[in-house]
Amino acid sequence: MSLTHALLGLLAVRPSSGYELTRSFEGDLGRYAWQAGHTSIYPELTKLAERGLVEVAHEGARGSRTYAITTEGRAELREWLMAPPRGGRVRNEQVLRMFLISALDPKDALVLLRGIAGHTGERAGELRAIRVETDDVPFTSPEGFGLLAAEYGIRQYDAVHSWALWAIERLEKELDRSRT
Amino acid sequence: MSLTHALLGLLAVRPSSGYELTRSFEGDLGRYAWQAGHTSIYPELTKLAERGLVEVAHEGARGSRTYAITTEGRAELREWLMAPPRGGRVRNEQVLRMFLISALDPKDALVLLRGIAGHTGERAGELRAIRVETDDVPFTSPEGFGLLAAEYGIRQYDAVHSWALWAIERLEKELDRSRT
DNA sequence: ACTCGACATGTCACTATTGACACGTCACGG
DNA sequence: CCGTGACGTGTCAATAGTGACATGTCGAGT
Numbered sequence: 001m002s003l004t005h006a007l008l009g010l011l012a013v014r015p016s017s018g019y020e021l022t023r024s025f026e027g028d029l030g031r032y033a034w035q036a037g038h039t040s041i042y043p044e045l046t047k048l049a050e051r052g053l054v055e056v057a058h059e060g061a062r063g064s065r066t067y068a069i070t071t072e073g074r075a076e077l078r079e080w081l082m083a084p085p086r087g088g089r090v091r092n093e094q095v096l097r098m099f100l101i102s103a104l105d106p107k108d109a110l111v112l113l114r115g116i117a118g119h120t121g122e123r124a125g126e127l128r129a130i131r132v133e134t135d136d137v138p139f140t141s142p143e144g145f146g147l148l149a150a151e152y153g154i155r156q157y158d159a160v161h162s163w164a165l166w167a168i169e170r171l172e173k174e175l176d177r178s179r180t
Numbered sequence: 181m182s183l184t185h186a187l188l189g190l191l192a193v194r195p196s197s198g199y200e201l202t203r204s205f206e207g208d209l210g211r212y213a214w215q216a217g218h219t220s221i222y223p224e225l226t227k228l229a230e231r232g233l234v235e236v237a238h239e240g241a242r243g244s245r246t247y248a249i250t251t252e253g254r255a256e257l258r259e260w261l262m263a264p265p266r267g268g269r270v271r272n273e274q275v276l277r278m279f280l281i282s283a284l285d286p287k288d289a290l291v292l293l294r295g296i297a298g299h300t301g302e303r304a305g306e307l308r309a310i311r312v313e314t315d316d317v318p319f320t321s322p323e324g325f326g327l328l329a330a331e332y333g334i335r336q337y338d339a340v341h342s343w344a345l346w347a348i349e350r351l352e353k354e355l356d357r358s359r360t
Numbered sequence: 361a362c363t364c365g366a367c368a369t370g371t372c373a374c375t376a377t378t379g380a381c382a383c384g385t386c387a388c389g390g
Numbered sequence: 391c392c393g394t395g396a397c398g399t400g401t402c403a404a405t406a407g408t409g410a411c412a413t414g415t416c417g418a419g420t
Contacts (some may be wrong), residue, residue, distance in 0.1 A: 001241050001406075002273050002403080003406085005276070005280065008283075009217065009276075009279070009283045010283075012283035013282060013283050017367095017368075018369070018370095018371095019367060019368050021371075024367095028193065028279075029279060030270070031267075031276050031329075032260070032270065032272070032279075033268060033271065033272055033275040033279050034270070034271055034272070034276045034277040035269060035271060035407095036407085037407080037408070038264035038368090038369075038370090039293075039371085039372095039407080039408070039409080040406075040407055040408080042369065043370090060368095061367085061368090061416070062369085062415045062416065063366050063369065063414080063415080064367080064368055065368095065369090071317075073194075076311075078263060078288065078335075081277055081281070081283075081284060081288075081292060081373080082288060082291070082292060084294075085299060086273050087211075087296070088272070088273025088276075088277070089271055089273050089367065090210070090212060090214075090215060090272050090273070090274075091182075091214055091215060091270065091271035091272070092212070092213055092214070092268070092270050092271070092272065093214075093268025093269050093270070094184050094270075095212050095213040095332070096182055096185070096189075096209075096213040096268075097261055097345060098213045098328065098332065099189070099208075099213050099325060099328055099329055099332070100185070100186070100189035100192075100257070100261060101261070101319070102193060102319045102321070102324035102325045102327075102328055103189045103190075103192035103193050103257060103261075104258065104319075105262060106306070106319070108258065108261075108262060109208075109261070109319060109361075112261060112262060115265070116265075117289060119265060122313075124414090125212055133252065134324075137283070138354050139282045139286070139347070139350065139351055140285075141291065143359055145279060145282045145283075148279055148281065148282055148352075149279055151273070151346055151347070152278065152279070152339075152343050155339040155340075155342055155343050156339055158338040158339065159336055159338065160188075160332075160335075161332055162319075162335055163332050163335050166331055167197070167273035167319070169326075169327065170298065170319065171319055174318050174319065174419075181376075183377095197397095197398075197399095198398075198399070199397065199398050202398095215377095216377085217377080217378070217379085218398090218399080218400090219375060219377080219378070219379080219400085219401085219402095220376075220378080220399065222399065240387065240398095241386070241397085241398090241401085242384075242385045242397060243385080243397050243398065243399065244399080244401090245398095245399080255363080290373085292367075305364085350396055
């Protein structure tokens with residue numbers, strides 16, 4: 001299961017409580033890579049602890065438990081990451097919508113495509129605007145994660161934006177032709 | 181559930197049997213947008229038929245049933261597609277791996293990033309090579325789906341390729357600095 | 361003293377999905 | 391005639407994941 005490795009990865013970067021991990025999934029991680037709610041995170045942490053891949057490093061206020069990755073956990077994570085790129089699971093509702101546009105009539109399709117182009121263009125711009133100069137932040141640090149995600153997000157929105165523009169042009173040409 | 185709409189979308193483009201739908205999910209659809217095996221497709225088709233969104237249009241050899249979308253099904257699909265872009269579900273194991281690179285030590289990270297850069301560069305090239313001139317194929321046709329997917333794929337691989345190159349450069353700079 | 365919102369963890373029923381197994385058909389080549 | 395591989399549909403147990411519900415703590419502001 002990927003949730004297993006997502007948690008190991010987050011804990012490898014920085015020891016965290018279940019609550020903090022849940023927060024992580026609400027950010028770029030959940031937006032681009034993998035979603036999970038606290039109801040799956042807490043049980044998974046328990047399982048990981050039983051398998052010796054993580055351990056409770058600290059118990060704090062309000063019954064909070066801070067988990068840390070163990071040496072075995074790190075080994076397991078590394079093995080998973082370095083493994084040959086198999087065809088991993090993919091589920092993306094937005095992309096599904098994009099592909100299914102071909103099932104709409106051209107007029108509806110154009111409306112949708114324009115919406116997508118507008119939205120992704122905006123988002124890409126926003127992300128660029130908040131991209132700060134971070135030459136001194138190393139990847140292999142708690143902040144590195146955010147850097148990687150931010151740069152990925154920009155490219156992602158650009159890609160979809162460019163795709164939508166291409167599709168709009170194609171579709172308009174098509175409509176022109178059918179009018180004559 | 182998105183599987184519902186994926187099936188409606190495919191059937192809106194062209195009536196198909198469960199077997200043919202299963203094949204569809206093995207192509208670009210499953211690669212970029214949404215996965216499903218025949219064990220979830222057949223029961224879902226039954227449910228859709230019960231709800232009146234699809235119907236059996238034809239029974240062929242080997243007990244095959246060709247399903248077609250109904251008017252109600254088309255309405256349901258259109259509603260789903262045109263709805264305001266909510267934050268749909270996202271699960272992508274490859275992207276998860278990419279983000280978790282920050283949990284590796286820099287040397288391993290470089291190896292992985294170079295692998296990703298190489299692989300995505302190759303794939304983008306392959307896709308470009310097989311991109312045929314298809315000026316006369318309209319989107320809103322069975323072939324339209326493949327067109328949309330192919331163009332998306334190219335941009336997708338380019339985006340990840342560019343991301344990996346950026347990450348490699350950053351990481352190398354980092355390593356240089358720490359050496360001095 | 362009280363209230364509110366963030367912090368923090370948990371259960372449980374239900375739904376979705378996967379993987380293993382199972383079964384039968386049709387066309388083609390040897 | 392036989393084998394093989396693609397075609398074609400299905401069940402079932404197990405696992406994964408979601409949403410509703412439940413419970414309590416702590417700090418800050420009023």
